[in-house]
Amino acid sequence: MSVAGADAGARSVLPEPAPTVRPVRSAGGPPEGLYVHVPFCVSICPYCDFVVMAGAVARGPRNRIAEFLGAAVRELDLRIDRLELQLGGTPPPLASVYLGGGTPSLLSPPQVGQLLGRVSERLGLAADAEVTLEANPSPDELGDLAGFRAAGVNRLSIGAQSLDDAELRRLGRRHRAADVSAAVRAARAAGLRSLSLDLLTDVPGQTPDSWRGTLSRALDLGPEHLSVYTLTLDDPDAEGLSGPGGDHLPVSRGASAWRDRARGEQSEERAAEMELLTDELTEAAGLHRYEIANLSRPGFESRHNLLYWRRRPYLAIGPGAHAFDGARRRTWNGARLDGYLAALADGRLPPGGGDEVDDDTAIAESAILGLRLVEGIDSELSRHPLVAPGLAWARQHGLAEDIAMRTRLTQSGRLLANEVFARLLPPAGRGQAGVPDAGPAASA
Numbered sequence: 001m002s003v004a005g006a007d008a009g010a011r012s013v014l015p016e017p018a019p020t021v022r023p024v025r026s027a028g029g030p031p032e033g034l035y036v037h038v039p040f041c042v043s044i045c046p047y048c049d050f051v052v053m054a055g056a057v058a059r060g061p062r063n064r065i066a067e068f069l070g071a072a073v074r075e076l077d078l079r080i081d082r083l084e085l086q087l088g089g090t091p092p093p094l095a096s097v098y099l100g101g102g103t104p105s106l107l108s109p110p111q112v113g114q115l116l117g118r119v120s121e122r123l124g125l126a127a128d129a130e131v132t133l134e135a136n137p138s139p140d141e142l143g144d145l146a147g148f149r150a151a152g153v154n155r156l157s158i159g160a161q162s163l164d165d166a167e168l169r170r171l172g173r174r175h176r177a178a179d180v181s182a183a184v185r186a187a188r189a190a191g192l193r194s195l196s197l198d199l200l201t202d203v204p205g206q207t208p209d210s211w212r213g214t215l216s217r218a219l220d221l222g223p224e225h226l227s228v229y230t231l232t233l234d235d236p237d238a239e240g241l242s243g244p245g246g247d248h249l250p251v252s253r254g255a256s257a258w259r260d261r262a263r264g265e266q267s268e269e270r271a272a273e274m275e276l277l278t279d280e281l282t283e284a285a286g287l288h289r290y291e292i293a294n295l296s297r298p299g300f301e302s303r304h305n306l307l308y309w310r311r312r313p314y315l316a317i318g319p320g321a322h323a324f325d326g327a328r329r330r331t332w333n334g335a336r337l338d339g340y341l342a343a344l345a346d347g348r349l350p351p352g353g354g355d356e357v358d359d360d361t362a363i364a365e366s367a368i369l370g371l372r373l374v375e376g377i378d379s380e381l382s383r384h385p386l387v388a389p390g391l392a393w394a395r396q397h398g399l400a401e402d403i404a405m406r407t408r409l410t411q412s413g414r415l416l417a418n419e420v421f422a423r424l425l426p427p428a429g430r431g432q433a434g435v436p437d438a439g440p441a442a443s444a
Contacts, residue, residue: 028325030083030091033307034119036072037318038101039337040065042141045172046258049234051249051320051335052102059106064337068318069111071344073118075317078349080122083315093124096304098132099153105135109147116152130155130194130303137183138175145190155194156187157227163217164210167203172258177217184221194300196225201278202271203231204262211274212281219285224300228278229293230271233259245351247320247332272415279411292372292414309369319350328357360386360426367391368421371400376408390423 040058313326394400399413
């Protein structure tokens with residue numbers, strides 16, 4: 001979709017209250033959330049870029065889930081030991097824990113309970129902490145939801161992706177639409193009252209009519225939260241992310257060929273039409289859009305993912321997991337399971353890397369991540385010399401607006417967000433893949 005085709009009069013709703021997004025913090029703080037990456041799936045979908053391993057490593061008598069869990073607990077202890085030295089004491093209790101993957105529902109309830117118990121023992125959990133577990137809806141992957149609830153999980157994120165069986169087959173998914181409905185019923189029976197569904201748009205073969213059908217069926221299931229992502233087909237090998245110390249795994253030849261074919265079937269104009277349909281149907285169903293790709297009923301916004309978009313500090317463990325100190329330091333673990341397990345068996349932190357964020361990049365990150373949210377950014381940040389020219393261009397084209405001392409994207413700006421964000425990057429980052437990642441659990 002071009003800027004000339006944008007609707008300058010688009011309407012969006014600003015949720016209240018609207019917290020201030022601070023531009024830069026000079027020093028990091030204690031983590032407010034924890035992300036745990038569980039890198040196992042029964043099978044690997046051809047579009048998936050997450051750190052995932054399938055086959056015997058994930059299920060059956062030779063699976064390595066228990067070995068991984070022991071290593072994850074050791075990593076947690078090592079990172080907390082280091083954190084306590086830095087802080088000079090014990091950090092405050094966590095506001096959120098997110099078990100992502102992969103397919104964390106392949107773990108047993110006792111394994112989930114063991115992990116959450118160690119988190120509670122070492123870091124503590126706030127009384128109202130949000131504890132999310134991702135699950136696939138296939139009957140043999142959904143897991144024991146009542147057991148997970150008893151272990152401390154209070155929010156479930158189901159990887160539905162579509163409720164059209166033909167689209168699910170094209171995506172390489174193992175489940176069918178009926179499994180999603182059954183999974184929602186099982187979640188409610190287990191006492192889970194905070195439920196999110198992940199859905200994809202711009203899927204090969206998808207049409208606005210089929211998307212309307214998927215979204216209508218999803219809304220009929222009554223979820224408190226929806227994550228609706230446009231299918232993005234990246235090439236981590238070409239981007240240099242899948243080398244020996246990288247945070248991605250190499251893409252198989254079959255998956256690479258699938259992505260090449262799928263890109264030819266995608267359409268920006270069609271994807272934009274689906275986004276407008278999303279706004280129409282979800283608003284009528286009582287869900288509000290609070291972030292570019294996320295919608296919820298009031299009070300059910302993903303508290304964990306808000307940490308990413310508000311640039312708050314979070315800890316992360318597991319292969320390929322990313323962490324942030326809330327100020328200048330981003331770190332990640334390498335993606336290779338063998339290296340991860342070997343290091344922790346030897347009492348060492350796993351291999352990985354890190355970046356120090358400079359002043360200009362920190363400003364750009366604050367603006368870009370803040371503008372992903374409907375609440376937008378405060379006037380102090382929007383007037384910053386590095387940000388103001390790009391926002392002036394966005395306002396001129398009807399892509400941004402000022403309301404109540406804040407700047408936010410319009411509906412058209414959301415559809416063309418990458419064009420806005422590219423103009424907010426510091427000069428050294430323009431023309432590159434410099435838009436900050438929204439966090440390990442914020443994409444599909």
